[in-house]
Structure formats: C-alpha cells, structure tokens
Amino acid sequence: MLQWLRKYRRSQLPGDISAGIVVAMMMIPQGMAYALVAGLPPVTGIYASILPPIVYALFGSSMTQSVGPMAIVSLMTGAVVGPLAPAGSGLYQVLAAQLALISGLVLLLCGLLRMGFVANFFSRPVMSGFTVGSAIVIALGQVKPLLGADFPHYHLPSAIMGVGAVLLLVLARSHFARLLRAAGLKPSTADTASRLAPMLVVMLGTALVPLLGLEAMGVRTTGAVPSGLPQLNVAMSPTHWRPLLQPGLLIGFVVFLISMSAAQSLALKRNEKLSSNQELVGLGAANVASMVSGGFPVTGSMSRSAVNFAAGANTPLASLITAVLLAVALIAPTGWLALLPLPVLAATIIVAVLGMLEVDTLRTAWRYDRSDALAWFATCAGVLAFGVEAGVLVGVALSMGTLIWRASRPHIAVLGRIAGSEHFRNIERYPAETRPDMLVLRVDANLFFGNVEAVTERIEDELRSHPTARNLVLVLSAVNSIDTTALFALKELNTSLARRSIGLHLAEVKGPVMDRLKQSELLHTLNGKVFLSTAIACDHLQGVQHG
C-alpha cells in the first residue's frame, strides 16, 4: 500500500502530471456518457471518477490503471437497475450506488480470501465474445439518442449532429494523430493528444448549441449539472438487498475481469508484477467509494488506462491528479456542461465501443482451435439474445464446458517395447512390441473428476480388445495429480480387475503423486505392484499369472 509514494522519484512527476491532465479531459465526456449508459444523471459519472481512483491509488496493485466508469459495467448496471426502479427516480440512483456497494464488498471479500484465481474462469475467446457482444448492445442502445428518435425515425438536427460527430470522431481516429505529427509534434505526443478528440468534438458540439439555438430546435442536452462536490451518500433500499445480490456478484466478477485484463497488458509493457488479490481489494474499495460518493459500479478501463500509460503516467499519482482536476471542474461553474448535446455524447460512446469490436481473437481461434471460435460465437450470441448479465453466465458455462469436454477426451496410449531396448512407446507411432498377456497404458493427463469416466471406459475398451491380458500396467509418467474422485475410480477398477484375475500395476508414479497415494488405502489393497519403470514392470510380470 502506497509503496509507490515512498519510492517516488522527482523524475516521475512530469509524466504523472501530463497523464493526469489528459485523462481528466478524457474523463469528463466519458464519465457523463457512461452514466447515461447506466441510465443515470450525467454528473454521477463524474462523481464516480473522483473518489474511486483515489481509493484505488491507496489499495490497488497496478501503477497505471485508471479506475472509473466503463461502458460494459454501466450497461450491466442499467440492465440490473432498470427493471427495479423508474428511470430518473431517486430510487434508481440509490439502487445503482447500492449495486456498487455490493460489488465492492464481494470484491473485497474475494480479495481477503485470496480468491484472485476466479479471473481464470473466463477463457480469452469467451471474454472477447462477451466484449464484442456487449459493445454491440451498447452501440445499439445509443442509436436513439444519436438520432433523437427511435430508429428508423429521426430528428433531423439531432441526427445531423450525432452522425456528424461519429464521422468526425472516426476521421480523427485515423487522421488526427498524423495531422498533429505533420504539424511537428513528437509521434508519442501526437498519439496522446489525438485521444483528446472526443473532448474537442464534445466542446465543439456544446459551443454549437447556443450559437445555432439547437435547444429550441429540439436537440436534447444533458441539462443542468449540479455544481459542487458529491455529497456523502449512505442511502440504501433495504428491500433490494436480495434482488441486487446475484447481479452484484456478477458485476463484481466482470469488474475484476475487465480490470485485470487492462492491468495485465500494462504490467506486461512495464515489466511489473501484478497481484490479483491486491487488485481485488483495490477494486472492491474503489466500488465502495463509488457508492459513498453517489456513483455506480466502476472498474479499470483498458482504453483509458492505455491513454494514461501513453500520456506518461508512472504512478497512481496521475490518477490522483485526474481526480483533483475533476473535483475542480465540479466546483467551478458547471453551466456549460448543461449544454452538452446528447447526440454528440452518444456519438462518443458509439465510437468508443467500436474500439472494443476486436476480431483478432476470433480469427486466431478460428484457425487454431475451432471449438474456441464456437465458444466466442456462443458467448457473443448469448449477450445479444439474453442480455449482458446472462451473457456472463453463458461465458462461464462455455469456458467450463469446453474445459470439461476437452478433459473428457484424454490422450491414452497403448505402449510397446522398442525391440532390444528399455524404452516403451506409443504403438501407433513407433514399431513397438507388445505381449498378449500384458497391457501397458500411458495416461497423458492428470486424473480428476472431469476425465475419470473416460479413462475408465478406455481401459475397459482396451481390456475387451486384449482379452488375453493377465496384467494391466498403468504408466503414470504424465500424471501430476490424482484427485479424490479418480482415487475412488482406481479403487473400483482395482476391485473389478481382481474379480477378473487381472493384475493392476502402476509404473513411473511421480513423487508428489506417490506421496498422496500413500495416504490412501489404494496401495494396500492394490491387486498388483508399483514399479519404478515400465521396463522393470514388464520384465517382472513376464509370464506372471494373477488371481
């Protein structure tokens, strides 16, 4: 905690300051936009961008993570709170904050229980499919504010502003950095400055509202933004703990997944060590802080953190500077914020989520492992068909399903002796010799509940096709662990083989596996022996009859 402050070097300051300023300028439109995605007043997005990053700086593990509102988490918040409270009501705000509290407590608890491994419940293809599906849902949700009316209708002035802003932002994305470089800026500075395009477009749009009298034409704006810092919020709805519990858990999980993937990619670039348990604590505390300041669930965002890093952030001081600047913006007159045109904000959201539509994972998976590509499609389709909340569950189910499905097809080789040697090899790949009274099988997988049935079945199949075998040797050279379920299966196999007068022998058992087995009854009741090597087993068993 705060290790970075103790080791702070003066040379880190300029980078932190510039990153702090850039991210603050990015945060104002982004925070307001993502509050709208969550169905909340725009100012709550700024509230959620002040205290949470400060708290994260105290407890989190990543040096350059930028914690605050994020599109997917806001989408989930809206999906959860929407059916429970009327849009725009005080209850809606209370429930959104309460959701942040629940997610925060879940994250804190997981952190204290050192459950960082839960990030491993999602495979990358599933995460990618989930992100793309969510991005599509978010973009579709912004079509109405973009056009000022339900598609295919449109409100012409709104639609012109919205679509114009989209085009401007897309152009800025591809050409702004190049223009700035051509204007003499350093490439890195130009890249960073180009990230401010959304802020510039929003300012331009805001300036046009009074200039062209757009409000009178019916272009909707954010409306009065209350000045001043967020009040301490402790309002809660006691009757809603139960309905918010499961969604809070899911949101906590997604918050962690998104933040970890952002933090990991940054840690890799900075060659830093990341602690997933520390990250859980940091995110948990940040979400509790978001609740206290009347915000909603927050997380570390990949795109914003990348900007933070690119703009020179060396330590969480950058985030502290961002927070201070946002607080100043709220204390200063906020009248101009009231004129932000909603079609332009919608445009910034749409262009931001376009960046989430990555297909590299899908392309690679399609070529490399078709089942992973199918998991991608299924998760994406799950989000589109059943919503983002169910999508998380679909994603976990698919990751686990793929895992168990793969585990249920372990590689098992029948071994034979390479003539005149001590070596035993897969008879399908090598010209190896087998003996009719002996069956030697090598299992190339850890034995656990997910594959134990398949292993047992395969053994029985091989015994059926080797009816003269009197001894079965299981070569465990590739087995690093045997769980309780597999232990029972081995015991049952042993009993069944004993009844059929077939000896069950183990060979090449690894040290840690042997240590474990010694604590079970299997070795005492084993109907055969344990051998150091396959060769010793076969030499010994040659001609030995069992039963």
Added chain:
Amino acid sequence: MLQWLRKYRRSQLPGDISAGIVVAMMMIPQGMAYALVAGLPPVTGIYASILPPIVYALFGSSMTQSVGPMAIVSLMTGAVVGPLAPAGSGLYQVLAAQLALISGLVLLLCGLLRMGFVANFFSRPVMSGFTVGSAIVIALGQVKPLLGADFPHYHLPSAIMGVGAVLLLVLARSHFARLLRAAGLKPSTADTASRLAPMLVVMLGTALVPLLGLEAMGVRTTGAVPSGLPQLNVAMSPTHWRPLLQPGLLIGFVVFLISMSAAQSLALKRNEKLSSNQELVGLGAANVASMVSGGFPVTGSMSRSAVNFAAGANTPLASLITAVLLAVALIAPTGWLALLPLPVLAATIIVAVLGMLEVDTLRTAWRYDRSDALAWFATCAGVLAFGVEAGVLVGVALSMGTLIWRASRPHIAVLGRIAGSEHFRNIERYPAETRPDMLVLRVDANLFFGNVEAVTERIEDELRSHPTARNLVLVLSAVNSIDTTALFALKELNTSLARRSIGLHLAEVKGPVMDRLKQSELLHTLNGKVFLSTAIACDHLQGVQHG
C-alpha cells in the same frame, strides 16, 4: 435399441422374473412415498413407475437400471412446484408433469447432441455432499407425517406407529437377512428377501388401521387411491414454461447424475459397457413418458437398481415385468391402498434415506485431499442452507472452483543438466547444473486459460531472479495441449521477451501440440527456435546472445 431382446437367452428368464416381482413389491410403497415427498397424490408415484421404465427399456443403455421415482428428484420437484401452485391442486399435478416433460426434453436434446460429458461437472465429493444434504432435508421433511404433528408436538397414535415402523425397519435392515439365512435360505436369496421389509412393514401397518380403528383415532392414511391405469395426460400450463425452464434443466442434470452413478456401478459389476449419450436419451424418453402418464420427474435409482440386480435381473425384461405387475395392481381393487398409514410411509422414507448418508467419501477425502473434503462440506451446507436446487449450482460451482483453483497452481520446475549427461532434471530434486545466461523451465501441465496467468507470472518471477539470463527455454514435454488463450499468452510473452533481448525457445514439443502450433503465427514470430530436446537446445544456445 432392444439389442438385449434379439440376444435374449431362455436362461435369463428366471432371474428377470424374480427381479421383476421383487422390484414391483418394493415399488408400490416407494413410489407412493416419493410422490408424497414431491407433494403429489400417492398414486402418481405408481403411475410414474409404469410407462417410464417401459420406455427406458426401449431407449436406455443399462441392463439392470430401475427407472422410476427417486427421493432427491422428488424433493427437487416439490421444491420447484411448491411455490408455484397450491398443494393438492390440479395445477400442482400439471406443473409436476410439465417439469418431467422439460427435464425429459433437456435430457433428450443433450443425448442427441452427444453431451454425455456433462456428467463430469460434479466431482465425487461434491456429489456425495449433495446426496447427504438432500437426504437430511428429506428426512427432516418426514418428521411431521411421522409424528402426525409439527415437532416437538406429536399425535400419540401416529407417533407410535411411525417411530415403531422406523425401529422395525432399522432392525430388519440389520437382522432380517440373518434371520432368513438362519431359517435356511441361501445368503443371496435372504439378502434379496430382506429388501422386502418395507413392503411387509407397510402391509402390517395397513392391516392395523382397520383392526385398531386407527383412522378414528386420527392417524392419517393415504386415502382413496383411484383404481385403473393412468389416463393420457397432455395438460400443460403455458404461463409456466418460463419459471419451470431453469429448474427443469437442473432436475434433468440431477436425474442424469444420479442415474449415471447407479448405472456405472452396476455396469462395473456386470463388466458391461455403458453409453452416457444413450443413457441421456433413455432417461429423457422416460421422463417424457412420465409426463404423458401424469407422473413427475423420474430417474434410475441406485438402491432400487441394486435390488433389481441382486434379485437376478439380467435384462430390461425385469423392468417390463415390474411395470406389468404395477399395472395389474392398479387394475385390481385398490381399496386396501387407501388405508396405508402415512406415519409408516414416512418411516420407510426416513429409513431409505438413512442409506444415502454415506461418509466413506468424506472420510477418504479428508485424509487424501483436504480441499475435496471442504467441497463436500460446502455442498452439503449449501443444500441445507439454500435448498436442494441451489445446492446443485453450489456443487457445480465448487467442482469448477476446485478445478480452476488447482489449475491456477501448476507445477513448474527449473531444470539443470545432470553433469556430463544429456539429462535435464528439476534442480530442487537433483544436483543439476544451471548456467547464468540460460533459464530452462519445464511446465508440468497443459496450457489453458485456467493456468496461463500463473504460468506467465512464474516465468516472470524466474526471470526476475535470473537477471543475467539471455535465453529462456520452455520444455513442453508434459504439455499435451495449448488452447487459444495460452497461445495468445505465449505470443505476448514472446513480444515482451523480444523487447528485453531475451530469446524464447521451445523444446520437446509433442507431435499433436506442434501440429496445432503450425496453424498459428507463433512459430513465425518466435524470437528463438524450436528444439527437439533440451540438451540440443542448451548445447546450441551456449554463449548465444539475443537481440
């Protein structure tokens, strides 16, 4: 399908007939009792024991499985339908049948999609904890009918009958078989006959009702049981598809798990091959048949199937005989069934579920693998605290959680060369030599999304403690597969190492893994080389600088 009939031998007939009769006599009280557990009229339990086993005989895969009502599945049925319909109402029966239909369709679909591997989602300790928790819930639910009043109150005549029946059944369990053997029966015949104790106790109790005028004293009985075969039922409640969908899915899963574990233990005894996909189809069809005959979800029961097997069943003909006998019992006058005293039925349920309270799994797990023992406790507690339905989800979550947690701690060894040899071994276990400019790591696990973060972290840790290493050799001799997530991680590791001028090399890549990798970009962009053996890699890299 019906293969057994084509190969039927005359010598199998006597066994099938005796088993058919024994199971039918067992089924009458059991079916009625489990209907009560599900909150349904007792006769529906007999309905659910006629058509389902006939249909299973046509489509199922096990020779000696006895399909029908089962305690845990009935408990789940009651837990699902209870909150949706008033007890005793027509809607309750409709929903119970609809639940059987949904479970049946889910099972059929899984069978057609060849998803038999879903049985592997539960580890044995989790299944055992789930069973014990459910048994406790079922037994507690029978205390009220046993005593004739809410505990600690009791209705004396009911309590005497109920507790008396429990004592009689417990004594019968331990002594009846011995008595029969002492009376000259063969041990196996005595064991089988002793399984009829519940039937005898129920008959005794039924006889006492008119003899002692127990009804007038307030002892409750099953009441009029309609005579005749079940009517064709197609009644459904369209508004209840949605609320029944998820429970139907869970029940289908539990039906499959329970039936598979019964069928597996029998297949092992009979040295038979079982097809999990065929089992899904058989159970699915049986549940659809249960719906059609106005029943409720059914499954293969371990205890009943064991009796079927022990009583001599050789083929599904035994189940067909059982079904015919039950149909005959319904066509014959059923007046006597109306006098079955409920306290005695409750006693049979309690004693039946006592047999499910096995602690062998827990004891073994406690000694062998403490985390599996904790999963047992957590699942059992989950069922007791949140109910049997949530218990299934807790069980799956724990099985998967244990799996991912274990995966997140892969074994990785730093290798050194055994002086003067070609062999490389774990430096912690052998006196092996390392070189300061080279780091050789062997990963003893398949690389996949569950451990990729841990592997990457460990590699970075080792690089930090070997700051002079210019080459990293990953020995993949124990890696049988690399999934898409791990492929991306290797790519990112490669990029990161290239930036730090450290060569990334692979050694001892297995054939199938190499085939896969050739379809990716990794090998083209690899910052180092792929070597056949670790020794070749080290000889080659000695003194080679990268970057």
